[in-house]
Amino acid sequence: MYRRPHVTVRGLTKRFGERTIYDNFNLDLPRGEFISIFGPNGCGKSTLMNLIAGLIPVDSGQILFDGQTIDEISFGYVFQNYRDALFPWMSAWDNIAYPLRFQKVSKKERDARVEELVCKFDVRINLKDYPYQMSGGQQQLVSIMRALIVKPEILFLDEPFSALDYEMTLSMRDQMQKVFMETGTTTLIVSHDLDEAVYLADRVLLLSRAPATVVDFPKVEVQRPRDAMTLADPEFNRIKGHCLDIFQREVRK
Numbered sequence: 001m002y003r004r005p006h007v008t009v010r011g012l013t014k015r016f017g018e019r020t021i022y023d024n025f026n027l028d029l030p031r032g033e034f035i036s037i038f039g040p041n042g043c044g045k046s047t048l049m050n051l052i053a054g055l056i057p058v059d060s061g062q063i064l065f066d067g068q069t070i071d072e073i074s075f076g077y078v079f080q081n082y083r084d085a086l087f088p089w090m091s092a093w094d095n096i097a098y099p100l101r102f103q104k105v106s107k108k109e110r111d112a113r114v115e116e117l118v119c120k121f122d123v124r125i126n127l128k129d130y131p132y133q134m135s136g137g138q139q140q141l142v143s144i145m146r147a148l149i150v151k152p153e154i155l156f157l158d159e160p161f162s163a164l165d166y167e168m169t170l171s172m173r174d175q176m177q178k179v180f181m182e183t184g185t186t187t188l189i190v191s192h193d194l195d196e197a198v199y200l201a202d203r204v205l206l207l208s209r210a211p212a213t214v215v216d217f218p219k220v221e222v223q224r225p226r227d228a229m230t231l232a233d234p235e236f237n238r239i240k241g242h243c244l245d246i247f248q249r250e251v252r253k
């Protein structure tokens with residue numbers, strides 16, 4: 001069945017000084033899929049996500065979400081550096097509830113929404129704690145919940161686990177997958193870790209060196225929930241090998 005794309009990028013051009021990162025770039029992203037962006041260092045992965053999220057301006061081109069601009073929809077963004085992302089003077093609970101204040105949601109409703117979200121996650125945090133009392137992983141979990149509290153139409157994750165230790169990273173990936181399976185929110189992640197990119201994704205957006213083009217956009221047809229066994233799944237490894245081939249070809253160019 002034909003499904004209208006959720007995000008349409010048309011004629012996108014972006015330069016930094018003399019460097020052209022995107023030149024008349026086009027892309028369609030399907031609704032409700034988890035999409036990993038992967039490509040050589042400095043090819044423009046974060047730039048693409050920031051352009052789509054409206055955090056940096058396009059030089060020219062148009063980015064629409066079912067025909068609407070980013071200002072007309074709700075979205076969540078999780079930064080790599082969780083240390084600077086949370087308000088240090090607010091408890092975890094208040095950090096999570098914070099975006100709802102802008103939507104003029106009552107205190108009672110805000111508390112109910114946080115409660116509902118907390119139940120979806122495996123939260124082993126005292127939500128009365130302040131950021132300095134929490135581990136890095138706990139802080140990043142709070143950042144993710146804060147991004148989700150607005151029930152975003154689209155969620156942006158810029159290397160969200162790269163500052164965490166390995167054990168925490170594995171647990172966060174699985175939490176992220178669980179939330180995705182429950183909410184079906186269109187999700188875009190930039191990851192430098194090919195295992196992670198493929199493990200989480202419904203599709204992997206493989207970019208070339210700048211000015212970036214889409215080299216391939218393969219679907220990852222591996223059943224969810226994925227777990228440690230997935231790493232031995234032949235289809236998972238086939239896609240991973242394919243992504244690695246493309247990546248190495250691009251890096252050598």
Ligand SMILES: Nc1ncnc2c1ncn2[C@@H]1O[C@H](COP(=O)(O)OP(=O)(O)OP(=O)(O)O)[C@@H](O)[C@H]1O
Nearest residue numbers: 016017021039040041042043044045046047048190
């Ligand atoms: N604000 C900026 N001003 C000038 N140049 C920038 C700016 N942001 C990014 N760049 C440059 O644009 C290019 C693409 O950057 P971007 O961070 O999007 O790449 P990336 O693929 O995410 O990189 P990495 O793999 O290193 O994380 C890089 O050469 C970077 O130095």
